[in-house]
Amino acid sequence: MKITVAGDVKEYADGITVADLIVSEDVETPAYVTVALNDEFVLTENHATTKLADGDNVEFLYFMGGGGCGVYK
Amino acid sequence: MVDFQVDETVDITDVVCPITFVKAKVALEELDDGQVLLIHLNDGEPVQNVPRSIKEEGHQILKLTGNEDGTYDLVVRKAGG
Amino acid sequence: MAFTNEQLERYSRHIILQEVGAGGQKRLMDASVLIIGAGGLGAPAALYLAAAGVGRIGIADADAVDLSNLQRQVIHATADVGKPKVQSASESMLAINPEITVETHRMYVSASNILDLIAGYDFVIDGTDNFPAKFLINDACVLSGKAFSHAGIIRFQGQLMTYVPGEGPCYRCVFRDPPPPDAVPTCSQAGVIGAMGGVIGSLQAMEAVKYFIGQGELLTGALLTFNALTMEFRKVRLPRRADCQVCGAHPTILEPVDYALAACDLDGGG
Numbered sequence: 001m002k003i004t005v006a007g008d009v010k011e012y013a014d015g016i017t018v019a020d021l022i023v024s025e026d027v028e029t030p031a032y033v034t035v036a037l038n039d040e041f042v043l044t045e046n047h048a049t050t051k052l053a054d055g056d057n058v059e060f061l062y063f064m065g066g067g068g069c070g071v072y073k
Numbered sequence: 074m075v076d077f078q079v080d081e082t083v084d085i086t087d088v089v090c091p092i093t094f095v096k097a098k099v100a101l102e103e104l105d106d107g108q109v110l111l112i113h114l115n116d117g118e119p120v121q122n123v124p125r126s127i128k129e130e131g132h133q134i135l136k137l138t139g140n141e142d143g144t145y146d147l148v149v150r151k152a153g154g
Numbered sequence: 155m156a157f158t159n160e161q162l163e164r165y166s167r168h169i170i171l172q173e174v175g176a177g178g179q180k181r182l183m184d185a186s187v188l189i190i191g192a193g194g195l196g197a198p199a200a201l202y203l204a205a206a207g208v209g210r211i212g213i214a215d216a217d218a219v220d221l222s223n224l225q226r227q228v229i230h231a232t233a234d235v236g237k238p239k240v241q242s243a244s245e246s247m248l249a250i251n252p253e254i255t256v257e258t259h260r261m262y263v264s265a266s267n268i269l270d271l272i273a274g275y276d277f278v279i280d281g282t283d284n285f286p287a288k289f290l291i292n293d294a295c296v297l298s299g300k301a302f303s304h305a306g307i308i309r310f311q312g313q314l315m316t317y318v319p320g321e322g323p324c325y326r327c328v329f330r331d332p333p334p335p336d337a338v339p340t341c342s343q344a345g346v347i348g349a350m351g352g353v354i355g356s357l358q359a360m361e362a363v364k365y366f367i368g369q370g371e372l373l374t375g376a377l378l379t380f381n382a383l384t385m386e387f388r389k390v391r392l393p394r395r396a397d398c399q400v401c402g403a404h405p406t407i408l409e410p411v412d413y414a415l416a417a418c419d420l421d422g423g424g
Contacts, residue, residue, distance in 0.1 A: 064306025065340030
């Protein structure tokens, strides 16, 4: 089946879950990535049970710190 | 001959291009649509460029007259009225 | 208020734009922005907003300029090392544009002072380098009904989004809770290309300008990501989280919260 991951259409085995996709995409800090599936967030606790379907659109949103220091202690 | 009454006057002889047009544009922005602005401007670059730029913005040039001191008076009706 | 000839000249490239004009420039001159963090993001944002003539700019940071800051924090110079960042930033902004007012806040932001701090400004720019501060700013802005720009940078990556009350998700809708201390690297630990602050911080300034002149589309309901290695910008649509703890239908966060900071961020560096 075809899934669009971060804008790229890729081929995946039928029946994979969000958690499987996170592993096969080698997502950095997988426990802290936000997943949007077809414009809906998937809760972290549901990654392993959420199955993907042909034509799905998945986005990974990462925590990004950095910018300026000395503002919080 | 177009009938008009000048609503506002702006002197742009104290600035140089491209601020001449900016000053005229700001003066036009402060008018209501259809009101008439008299722009006092210098010979040379200003008189060559300012009327053209104002026309490009869609306003109507009513009159351009040369004064004896080498300056010009440009009369413009603000677009939209 | 009429423009002086000097102001017409200074702001001519703005005024000449159909989308800005005299009206938009006046709105910028009447506007106020608070920049939290005078670092990699805050530096370009502050410089561009000062140059744009934003009438009153607040800058909050407790640190002093360090030599390691200068690779990216272009608002500070080598001679400023050791000086309070807010002072150095203020001097640079006023050197560019002496017409504006700069307010310096040499302080750490916290749950106890953030609401008072942001209350005096129309728009907030989050230029902080750690997640507790980012969540704190988000919550305070949501609770105060204030628009703000979030951004983060690390390595060759950057991201930003804009929150406007009632017009889309907040930072917490997307990321829910701060990661545990040290679980996700910040740029003080992972490094960042200096120009990344320039790209993303300038985009934050762009969002603030657009917010004030009321033109175009803001990054509300979207996260813009930038990868400098591939030179790809992506605008990812963001849904709202109906059960968001702070902006959802039944909020559980009713006042700002302090979170623990990663130990390695305590001495700053972002």
